[in-house]
Amino acid sequence: xxxxxxxxxxxxxxxxxxxxxxxxxxxxxxxxxxxxxxxxxxxxxxxxxxxxxxxxxxxxxxxxxxxxxxxxxxxxxxxxxxxxxxxxxxxxxxxxxxxxxxxxxxxxxxxxxxxxxxxxxxxxxxxxxxxxxxxxxxxxxxxxxxxxxxxxxxxxxxxxxx
Numbered sequence: 727x728x729x730x731x732x733x734x735x736x737x738x739x740x741x742x743x744x745x746x747x748x749x750x751x752x753x754x755x756x757x758x759x760x761x762x763x764x765x766x767x768x769x770x771x772x773x774x775x776x777x778x779x780x781x782x783x784x785x786x787x788x789x790x791x792x793x794x795x796x797x798x799x800x801x802x803x804x805x806x807x808x809x810x811x812x813x814x815x816x817x818x819x820x821x822x823x824x825x826x827x828x829x830x831x832x833x834x835x836x837x838x839x840x841x842x843x844x845x846x847x848x849x850x851x852x853x854x855x856x857x858x859x860x861x862x863x864x865x866x867x868x869x870x871x872x873x874x875x876x877x878x879x880x881x882x883x884x885x886x887x888x
Contacts, residue, residue: 756791759794801829806825
């Protein structure tokens with residue numbers, strides 16, 4: 727076994743294929759899906775919807791991997807929804823996905839991956855990972871060749887070597 731990978735599974739093709747490929751490469755894979763939607767009726771067709779969560783659950787079942795739905799509704803409302811409303815009221819055009827990726831997906835969801843003792847966190851995002859020696863963090867940057875895709879696999883050890 728190459729290590730335990732928590733895959734942020736949205737229910738979409740990219741994260742599902744990431745989970746499949748990592749499993750095929752010999753990693754122990756665990757699916758994590760964020761629950762930020764109010765109810766199945768209120769939100770059933772957008773990002774992180776109940777139907778997407780059910781899709782992720784079905785894919786995890788087909789891959790025979792554990793799958794956990796992580797309740798982040800309160801944190802999402804307290805940060806992302808609050809930011810969106812305040813920005814909109816001030817006449818700005820909010821970009822909630824940018825903040826959600828940083829604070830929720832690569833913040834709280836990655837924290838949950840650490841809590842289940844995952845060695846790595848992966849998503850269906852296609853990016854370049856660049857180590858910033860000064861800040862001692864990885865920076866996620868747009869892929870150089872947009873036609874080529876690679877799985878985002880982040881080490882949770884934060885050693886700066888991967």
